[in-house]
Structures are given as structure tokens and as C-alpha cells.
Amino acid sequence: MLRALEIRDMLIIDRLDIAFQPGLNVLTGETGAGKSILLDSLGFVLGWRGRADLVRQGAAQGEVTAVFEIGPDHPAQAVLAEAGMGEAEELILRRVNTLDGRKTAYVNDRRASGEVLRALSDTLVELHGQQDDRGLLNPRGHREMLDAYGALEAERAAVRGAWRAVGAARAAVTATEETLEKVRVEEEFLRHSVKELDKLAPEPGEEATLDTRRRAMQAAERIRGDIARAYELMGTDAGEGALGDALRWLDGVADKAEGMLDEPIAALNRAMIELGEAQSGVERALDSMSFDTGELETTEERLFAIRGLARKHGVAPDDLAGHADALRTRLAALDAGDADLGRQRAELKAAEAAYDAAAKALSEARRKAAKALDKSVMAELAPLKMERAVFATEITEGEAGPDGRDVVQFTVATNPGAPSGPLNRIASGGELSRFLLALKVCLTGPDSGRTMIFDEIDRGVGGATADAVGRRLEQLAAGGQVLVVTHSPQVAARGAHHWRVAKNVKGGVTLSSVVPVAEEGRVDEIARMLAGDTITDAARAAAQALLDG
DSSP states (O other), X not given: OEEEEEEEEETTEEEEEEEOOSEEEEEEOOTTSSHHHHHHHHHHHTTOOOOSOOBOTTOSEEEEEEEEEOOTTOTHHHHHHHTTOOOOSEEEEEEEEETTSOEEEEETTEEEOHHHHHHHHHHHEEEEETTOTTTTTOGGGHHHHHHHHTTOHHHHHHHHHHHHHHHHHHHHHHHHHHHHHHHHHTHHHHHHHHHHHHHXXXXXXXXXXXXXXXXXXXXXXXXXXXXXXXXXXXXXXXXXXXXXXXXXXXXXXGGGTTTTTHHHHHHHHHHHHHHHHHHHHHHHHHHHTOOOHHHHHHHHHHXXXXXXXHHHHTSOGGGHHHHHHHHHXXXXXXXXXXXXXXXXXXXXXXXXXXXXXXXXXXHHHHHHHHHXXXXXXXXXXXXXXXXXXXXXXXXXXXXXXXTXXXXXXXEEESSTTSOOEEHHHHSOHHHHHHHHHXXXXXXXXXXXXXXXXXESTTTTOOHHHHHHHHHHHHHHXXXXXXXXXXXXXXXXXTOSEEEEEEEEEETTEEEEEEEEOOHHHHHHHHHHHHHOSSOOHHHHHHHXXXXXX
């Protein structure tokens, strides 16, 4: 609810403070007095795009502050939370405009963008007039209005859930199809590679083991011949035999040498023992270096095969086994892909059928709600002297979406037999105002949470019709807040709170002012609206009758 509006140096307003109240607030005054400036200023602080030259001539900057009272469940709380501003019971919007066009906005004394202001505006204010392009005349909002009127949130939620399920199922089918398509392109390569890798069956660490064995066999091949020749020279036909012969010769003559050969014979015995140990060691070395020449060839062939496959697939030799598993997985996906795709397509078909059923149920509910809305609007048109007009909610089929397939548009025919069409193309100014008011009466719940503003919506009507307009505005204001700019005394008389907008010239400067009209002054103000500048007793009596009525 709009509690206060403070305007400083905007257009022809130098300083203005208005404390709006719950219920029906009416603003009256002569044409050109500045009533539209109030709306321009309010739109400015709410972030609406409008005229650029708002700063009063001679002032450095203009400023507008609007104070709204909001409850804990008000939709504005969600906007504040998203903007990181926290919950508030009072919303103070302030916006400054400098001469060079720079605009600065604040929400509860924190800097805010124009986007945040406009998001808050959508939850705080509804503006309706004969150029109501922000509200009822915009066909893009008609479906939401119809759904709100019919309380179809459950049906809409079912359709949205079904739509999400269709999207998820379709995404799964698309992903599987794309995966299968990519795999099929390389299927021949995959099958050949897997067969080749399975045949070789490389194991992690095998390449290093083969390389070590190969190097050992190559080294043994190079030195084993020399070791074997040395071993032969140590044998009985060479070193061992010569030492043995020498020892036998010496043993045969030792008793005749009077002890001179004892030391040499002992040394030869020790040499025979050392030679035996050397022979055993060399023999063990030869045994360890023994290998089948075919083993070296086999080892080299496998080592080169592993390294070749690693280069071919661009992986390390130790990763070949894991790479083979990955290729087998892709092949398995290909082999199982058709079954998966068939299952996913069946799920998509089921999801589409569920969506069709939910969308059909929503469409039926909308058609039922449309009939009730049409009947309700027609009942409101009769007192507004439009009993010959026809209002109809047109529902046609459009593209499927999260809110169903229905395209909803409010249409009118102003006379029986005349073609129907969109509100803003068929109805004249006065007729359009009454259509909008009738619609608003039917569409507005007991507590919309928004301040409704009607800008001269009663233009072009008078008498009993204007009285009917006033009564409906009063009805809309019950339990909420309505601001109406009006030239109609019948509408003004229905106001719970009354302000008069006047234009004055002081010191050669034209300024606009807004003053509250006290209860005793309302008779004269409404009489002025009835009679003009000269207020007669008859006009006062008529004004009093309107206030009493």
C-alpha cells in the first residue's frame, strides 16, 4: 500500500508531500493542473521509462520518494531477497534525477538498479487507463489473468511438471542418439582395436619387465663367450690339468728334496682349492646367462608390439589395458544403445502423452473459467450502459509450452452483430475505460497486494454511467487501495480520501500543488466539478446529493 509520496523539484512541482490512505483516494483538478505530473513522478521512482526532462527549471536535481507498506508475505519480499536486501515491513524508494540525465535509485537507503525498481514496481502498483498497455490491454498477460480468475494453479503446476518431464525425456533421447551416432562412425575402428588389444593382452608393468629382460639377454649374449673360454682354460685340459700334473710331479720327489718342496706343494694345494672355487663361480655365471635365443626374439617381438600399440592409440604402454577397457565400454554402449534408445523413446512417448492429458485438462478448465469470466464481465457491463456489448474470452491453440497450448485473448464487440476483436482496436475511449473497469472488478481478488491507479478511466462517461464507474472503483478499493485521477464528480463523490490538484503562478513561476480536501470542502470541490468556476447553490445541493448517495 502506498503510504506517502514526496516530490522535490520535478517539472512544475517544487515541494509536495502526500500521505495516501487505504481505500479509494481521488485526485481532482482542472485540466493541466498537474495531475499527470503526479503519475509521471510516481512512475519515475518506480523505474518506469518515461519522459526525460523531469527536473524543474532552475533546480539542480529532482527527487521523488515513495513509501510503501508491505507485509511479510508480500511479493516484494521475494524481490528484496533476490537483490540481497533482506526482509522489510516498510519499503522506501528514492530516486534522484540530475540535469545531465543521471539517475540514482535507493531502496531502503541502499543503492539499487532500475531493474530492481521495476521488479518491485510489478509487485506494488497497477496502472490502468485508456492507454493501459502495462495491464489489461496486453494480450500476453491475458492467460495468466484467466488462470488467476479460475484458480487454476494446480492444473498449471501439473502441466509444468509434465513439460519438465517431456524435456528431460527428450534430452535423454537426444543424448543417446548423438552418442550412438558418434560411436557408429568409429565402430569398425573400435572393433578392430579391441580385437588387437585383446589378442596382445598387455598388462600394466609388462613393458618395463620385458625391457629389463631384453637388456639382460642382450648383455649376456655379448659376454658369455668370453666367460666360457675362460672357463675352458680353467678346466682339466688347461689350468686345472697343468696344476694337477705339477702337484703330482712334486709329490713324487718331495721326500728326496729334504723339505724344500713342502711350501710349494702346500701353495699348489691351496691354488687347486681356489681354482675349484673360481670354476664353480664361473659355472654359476654361465648357467645364469644361459637362455634360448628364441626367447630373446620372442621378448623383443612382444616389447615392440606393446610399444607400437601404445603409439598407435596415443597412450602410455602401461595404460593399454585400461584403454582397452574404455574401448570395450564404448562398444558395449553401442551394442546396448539400441535397446536403451528404444526404452527412452518409449519413456518420451509416455511423457508426451502425460503432457497432452495435463494440457487438455488445463484447457478444459480454462474454457470453463472463461465462460464464468465472460458471464461476470457481461453482468458488470450492463450498469456501465454497455448492455449491448459482448465480451468474450477467446482461446485458441498455440505452440506447446510449460503453461499449456492455449493462446488467450480478451475480445469485445461493441454492438450486436458487429465483429469482435481485441479490446484496444474495437472499443472507443469511453467504451474502453468501462471495459477495463468491468474486467478489473471481475479479475481482482479481495486482496491483490497492489495499489491500483486509474488515470481518467472515467473519461467520456457521465451521469448514471459515471456513478456506476465510481461504485465499482469503490468496490475495488474495499480492503485495499485505489488511486484515481478523475474529472467526474460522480466518481469523486465515492472517494474515501480526496485531494485537489491546482496550478498557481508565484513570482512569474508556475507551480503545481496538491492539497487534501477536508470533508466540509468536498461539497464545493464537487460542485465546482459540476458547475465550473461559478458554484451555485444548485451545484452545491447536487454535490451534497452525490456525497450522500
